[in-house]
Amino acid sequence: MKEMKFKDALAKLEKLVEELEGQELSLEDSLKKFEEGISLVRFCSKKLEETEKKIEILTKEGSKRDRKPFNLEIND
Numbered sequence: 698m699k700e701m702k703f704k705d706a707l708a709k710l711e712k713l714v715e716e717l718e719g720q721e722l723s724l725e726d727s728l729k730k731f732e733e734g735i736s737l738v739r740f741c742s743k744k745l746e747e748t749e750k751k752i753e754i755l756t757k758e759g760s761k762r763d764r765k766p767f768n769l770e771i772n773d
Contacts, residue, residue, distance in 0.1 A: 703744045710737040 713734045717727060 701740065703741060706737050706740050706744075710734055710741065713737070 713730050716722070717730055717734070722730070
């Protein structure tokens with residue numbers, strides 16, 4: 698099974714919230730949608746944490762690089 702993309706999971710979660718808020722659902726249907734929503738929240742949270750870690754790694758690597766001063770020579 699192809700892994701879901703973050704934006705697709707978020708859109709699906711938003712739709713579930715609208716359905717839970719706007720419809721008269723049976724207890725069983727509400728529970729199913731709630732369970733699916735919890736799974737989507739966990740998925741999105743995991744993706745956000747992974748992205749945050751990647752950003753931290755990239756910014757740390759960037760700050761450790763040798764930086765040379767920029768020399769601008771002007772010839773008169």
